[in-house]
Amino acid sequence: MNVIECNGLTKMQGNHTALDQLSFSIKEHTITGLIGRNGAGKTTLLKILAGHWKETSGEVTVFSKRPFHNLFVSVNSIYIDDQLAFSTTMTLSEILNEASRFYPNWDKQLSERLFNYFSFHENQKHDQLSKGRKSTFHMIIGIASRCALTLLDEPTTGMDAAVRKDFYRALLRDYLDHPRTMILSSHHLEEMEDLLENVLLIQNGRKYLHLPMDELKEYGIGVTGRTEMVRQWIHNKKVIYVKEVGKNATYAVLKREGLPLEKAKQLGMELTPVSASDICIYLTNQTKGGIDDVFK
Amino acid sequence: MSLNNVDIKRVIRQQFSYKCKANTSLFTSMIVIQLIAVLFSLSGTGMIGTSIGYNGVSIQFYSGDIVLVFTMIWAFITAIMLTTKTYTETDYVFVANHLTSNLSNIAFLFVASVIGAITSLLAVYLLKVVMLLFFDHGWMAASQEISVGQWVSGFLTTIFYLFMFSAIGYLIGQLTQRNKLFIVIIPAFIIGSLVIFVGSTILMDISQFYFNDSSFFSVFIKTVGTSFILFLISMVLSNGQEVRK
Amino acid sequence: MSSFNLVPIIILIAVLLIISSIVGRLNNSGKKVRWFFFGYLSLLVLSAIVYFLLPMEETQVGQMSTHEEFLEEMDEFYQKLNTGELDEIDPSYVLERWEFAFDGDALSIELGNQEDLNAVPIEVVAVEELQQEVIATYYQNSSHLLGISIAEYLSLPSIDLKHTTLEIIEPAPNELYFSSFKSTFPFRQYSGEKLMPDDIGYSSEIIIIQVPEGVSIEADEQIYVRE
Numbered sequence: 001m002n003v004i005e006c007n008g009l010t011k012m013q014g015n016h017t018a019l020d021q022l023s024f025s026i027k028e029h030t031i032t033g034l035i036g037r038n039g040a041g042k043t044t045l046l047k048i049l050a051g052h053w054k055e056t057s058g059e060v061t062v063f064s065k066r067p068f069h070n071l072f073v074s075v076n077s078i079y080i081d082d083q084l085a086f087s088t089t090m091t092l093s094e095i096l097n098e099a100s101r102f103y104p105n106w107d108k109q110l111s112e113r114l115f116n117y118f119s120f121h122e123n124q125k126h127d128q129l130s131k132g133r134k135s136t137f138h139m140i141i142g143i144a145s146r147c148a149l150t151l152l153d154e155p156t157t158g159m160d161a162a163v164r165k166d167f168y169r170a171l172l173r174d175y176l177d178h179p180r181t182m183i184l185s186s187h188h189l190e191e192m193e194d195l196l197e198n199v200l201l202i203q204n205g206r207k208y209l210h211l212p213m214d215e216l217k218e219y220g221i222g223v224t225g226r227t228e229m230v231r232q233w234i235h236n237k238k239v240i241y242v243k244e245v246g247k248n249a250t251y252a253v254l255k256r257e258g259l260p261l262e263k264a265k266q267l268g269m270e271l272t273p274v275s276a277s278d279i280c281i282y283l284t285n286q287t288k289g290g291i292d293d294v295f296k
Numbered sequence: 297m298s299l300n301n302v303d304i305k306r307v308i309r310q311q312f313s314y315k316c317k318a319n320t321s322l323f324t325s326m327i328v329i330q331l332i333a334v335l336f337s338l339s340g341t342g343m344i345g346t347s348i349g350y351n352g353v354s355i356q357f358y359s360g361d362i363v364l365v366f367t368m369i370w371a372f373i374t375a376i377m378l379t380t381k382t383y384t385e386t387d388y389v390f391v392a393n394h395l396t397s398n399l400s401n402i403a404f405l406f407v408a409s410v411i412g413a414i415t416s417l418l419a420v421y422l423l424k425v426v427m428l429l430f431f432d433h434g435w436m437a438a439s440q441e442i443s444v445g446q447w448v449s450g451f452l453t454t455i456f457y458l459f460m461f462s463a464i465g466y467l468i469g470q471l472t473q474r475n476k477l478f479i480v481i482i483p484a485f486i487i488g489s490l491v492i493f494v495g496s497t498i499l500m501d502i503s504q505f506y507f508n509d510s511s512f513f514s515v516f517i518k519t520v521g522t523s524f525i526l527f528l529i530s531m532v533l534s535n536g537q538e539v540r541k
Numbered sequence: 542m543s544s545f546n547l548v549p550i551i552i553l554i555a556v557l558l559i560i561s562s563i564v565g566r567l568n569n570s571g572k573k574v575r576w577f578f579f580g581y582l583s584l585l586v587l588s589a590i591v592y593f594l595l596p597m598e599e600t601q602v603g604q605m606s607t608h609e610e611f612l613e614e615m616d617e618f619y620q621k622l623n624t625g626e627l628d629e630i631d632p633s634y635v636l637e638r639w640e641f642a643f644d645g646d647a648l649s650i651e652l653g654n655q656e657d658l659n660a661v662p663i664e665v666v667a668v669e670e671l672q673q674e675v676i677a678t679y680y681q682n683s684s685h686l687l688g689i690s691i692a693e694y695l696s697l698p699s700i701d702l703k704h705t706t707l708e709i710i711e712p713a714p715n716e717l718y719f720s721s722f723k724s725t726f727p728f729r730q731y732s733g734e735k736l737m738p739d740d741i742g743y744s745s746e747i748i749i750i751q752v753p754e755g756v757s758i759e760a761d762e763q764i765y766v767r768e
Binding site: 317320321323324327328331332335340341342344346348349350351352353354355356357358359360361363364415416417418419420421422424425426427428431442443446447449450451453454457507508509510512515 | 712
């Protein structure tokens with residue numbers, strides 16, 4: 001069953017096309033990583049799915065319903081980012097208490113345990129928390145609410161490495177006990193590789209890739225060799241990234257599918273796997289060169 | 297995970313109780329405003345002078361009018377505040393749509409109007425006690441006996457006036473949220489109409505329409521009807537609006 | 542009955558300053574904000590209780606006569622005055638009476654420091670039955686303001702007889718200040734009361750000086766001597 005279906009989803013913000021003819025679907029009980037550069041349209045997509053923003057054209061359904069201002073979608077989904085607004089008069093424990101009243105599946109015990117584990121104090125104020133602490137607190141709400149659709153927009157903003165690790169672990173543990181559909185947007189893909197089942201890569205509001213994690217890991221192949229040879233070999237092939245490394249040597253990333261890899265080996269080129277994180281970065285590079293080209 | 301069905305009435309109730317807890321600081325400003333109004337009221341709201349024989353006589357009239365007018369302004373501003381980004385965003389952290397957000401705001405404004413009515417009536421006693429204890433005036437109660445029926449009507453009307461002013465504020469807030477241009481248009485419209493209607497009785501007529509009617513039923517219809525229409529327009533305006541962020 | 546007192550205003554400003562500093566220190570803590578609110582509410586309830594316990598003077602609301610009633614009373618009063626039926630006049634109209642023994646043939650009546658021509662009119666009446674006596678009476682019908690008698694606060698002239706001269710001395714300027722509390726406007730809307738009434742009361746006063754018949758009067762020109 002598909003929890004989310006988008007068909008030609010387009011969102012205009014003024015003259016800027018934030019989402020451009022986006023079509024994809026997300027199955028029930030999966031964790032999807034929404035990957036893209038800054039400004040790719042990740043937040044826009046999540047806000048539309050959460051029902052906060054309205055699509056300009058195209059079709060979008062969540063639980064087979066149009067999400068915009070839909071109460072059914074709202075009660076079965078939660079949108080978490082680092083900018084959640086709370087009353088300045090309420091303490092953290094009061095906020096959790098209110099949240100528990102809104103979400104029918106709320107696990108009070110879990111929220112209290114996480115609250116204590118991350119050493120929050122009952123009487124602390126939300127606006128006194130640092131950026132990372134805010135993210136951690138929001139994450140508690142995101143996990144404990146146990147919404148059928150959990151949308152986490154850059155959930156780890158400001159968290160330190162240890163907390164990030166704990167967060168991914170907590171998310172996975174609770175997901176295994178209580179399967180649900182999750183979308184995490186991030187640009188730290190390498191940390192989430194073990195967590196994600198699918199990756200939705202978007203660029204300039206367009207879908208670039210929507211693949212299972214395993215396939216993404218196999219998507220590209222790195223080729224290193226003498227510059228002329230590499231240049232010649234990659235001619236007429238699907239090149240994702242090219243970079244000169246050292247003297248008279250070039251590193252190129254190509255789409256693995258259909259490549260005569262044995263021949264490359266015979267030609268003396270070194271083949272290396274490309275991590276999912278790197279492939280996403282290479283795929284979404286605006287130019288084939290990278291930042292170094294700026295300084296040429 | 298099975299999906300939960302949603303009961304709109306339950307969500308409105310939850311949001312309303314959430315707002316009552318989250319927006320307590322709005323009442324701090326009400327208290328300050330009422331105390332300032334009590335201070336202003338000490339100079340009296342009117343004076344009549346005459347002479348009797350060899351004596352000059354002045355009667356200074358005091359009332360809680362300023363306190364209530366200030367509380368009405370507070371209700372107006374509070375309603376505008378509820379439509380601002382800071383307050384609407386807190387709604388959408390949890391379960392909400394524009395209908396539940398608006399209806400729980402209206403419920404909150406009604407409760408705020410009741411609290412404003414009770415405190416502004418009680419604040420009059422604070423004013424009276426301050427004057428009795430510190431002012432060495434000759435006192436004339438000289439207030440007509442008010443029947444229980446009149447008192448109840450007066451109290452309910454106080455609530456309705458506050459509620460109506462919050463409805464005006466809510467509409468203005470929604471207009472400015474919809475288009476920032478209204479921040480300029482509304483004051484310009486008010487000042488412009490004051491200039492155009494200078495010498496005309498239209499403003500007096502409007503205030504007479506609401507404030508000079510001695511039939512409770514008629515006042516009830518006018519104030520509650522006006523509030524209903526204003527809130528309805530606000531809700532239609534906010535329908536289809538995105539959550540701002 | 543001093544007009545204005547700075548003390549409460551200073552106190553209230555101080556209270557406001559204290560409260561604004563409390564508000565500043567509330568630090569938006571929900572608990573403190575709630576305590577502040579309930580503190581305010583109890584202050585208000587307390588003042589309501591204190592108000593009802595305070596001994597209030599002159600809270601009695603009397604009957605305030607209308608202008609027509611007042612004119613009627615005046616007609617009746619002057620009729621009795623003109624027909625010499627002074628004894629018939631309602632004793633409540635008499636605010637003060639001065640009686641002096643007098644056995645002369647001529648009486649001169651002088652106004653002390655009177656400058657205000659519109660002040661209380663004075664009439665001299667010769668009375669047949671009066672023997673060796675001069676009586677001055679200050680009549681006032683209705684010293685009611687908003688239905689409350691303020692007679693006891695009024696300053697009256699002092700009248701004294703020295704040999705053959707009756708001297709009437711106007712009191713020092715006296716300003717009376719009263720305060721009246723009105724209901725808030727939604728209540729007035731139904732009770733029909735006005736914040737400031739159109740009429741606060743009517744009063745008319747006159748000083749009548751009764752002298753025995755045959756006494757020749759020499760009076761200031763402002764004093765009306767009945768023939």
